[in-house]
Amino acid sequence: MEQLMRNFFQFMAKNKSMTKLAKRYGLKFGAKRFVAGETLADAVETIRELNKEGFAVTIDHLGEFVETEKEANEMTEHSIEAIRAIKENNLDSQLSLKLTSMGMDISDDLVMRNMRRILDVAKECDVFVTIDMEDSGRCEKTLQIFETLRKEYDNLGTVIQAYLYRTLDDLDRLNAYHPNLRLVKGAYKEPETVAFPNKKDVDENYKKMIEKHLLNGNYTAIATHDDEIINFAKAFVKEHNIPNDQFEFQMLYGIKVERQKEILKEGYKMRLYVPYGTDWYGYFMRRLAERPANVAFVLKGVFGKGS
């Protein structure tokens, strides 16, 4: 049943009509629990509060199904605006973005032009940028773009997904750049030909990624809500005398909030991924797919009791 629900929400995340409809009707169905708001001002306010509590942040302007050059340019402007807001408001925040939003599916020229525009402003404002990883069909291209841009910009990282079979090889390949990488399990529906179907194998691969990237001396963002993996990472850094400034934990805004606070209290760096924007629907569906129990919040939203 749980697998059916996962498949359903992963399928719904790709639904263009629902995405358009959701944009028209604003943050609904409990989505506010996971999304800071629809405007940059909402996000700035949220980040200010989180910084006060001691959390670092990475901000993400949400966007799905960018199909025209005009849309990709608009998304680029949103990212630039967010970087400037980080600087102007003196926020402890990085920026996360998706290459499809910057025009990756439209043309190579467009995505490279938009990324360089963003990275120039980010460099000027001293803001670090992480390229999120999307579905497996876009992984190789994303890594190639990352490699090209990383030669030009230091303030750039990307994401590696534990569910893909290729992942440990990718870590070896990227090691040449000594990159700051975010390690995640992976959020998209992938076929067994490219990804481990079982959680146990994904978790084992995740642990191998942590070991490899840390022992290679690279900065590692351990982005998970999984206590077993968090405890593994804590024990591993202790055993290998890895300093606290070589890694951080990351979680998504609104998920396991008490745990986020505990990890912070224990003295670790904790960064929260804070999304905002009107295009919240796909992001929200992926969060429901990860934990179908979240549907309780959706039902509350539908029946008017939730946010």
Ligand SMILES: Cc1cc2nc3c(=O)[nH]c(=O)nc-3n(C[C@H](O)[C@H](O)[C@H](O)COP(=O)(O)OP(=O)(O)OC[C@H]3O[C@@H](n4cnc5c(N)ncnc54)[C@H](O)[C@@H]3O)c2cc1C
């Ligand atoms: C900062 C950050 C950035 C990310 N960037 C990317 C990216 O670029 N590309 C990508 O594919 N994926 C990304 N992800 C998502 C990631 O791949 C997973 O889908 C997501 O983190 C859930 O997996 P988990 O590691 O928390 O482990 P799981 O085994 O899925 O979850 C462990 C426990 O955490 C809790 N939990 C997990 N998810 C939820 C939820 N949605 N609601 C409530 N409780 C939950 C539950 O208690 C669950 O038992 C990112 C995640 C984080 C934290």
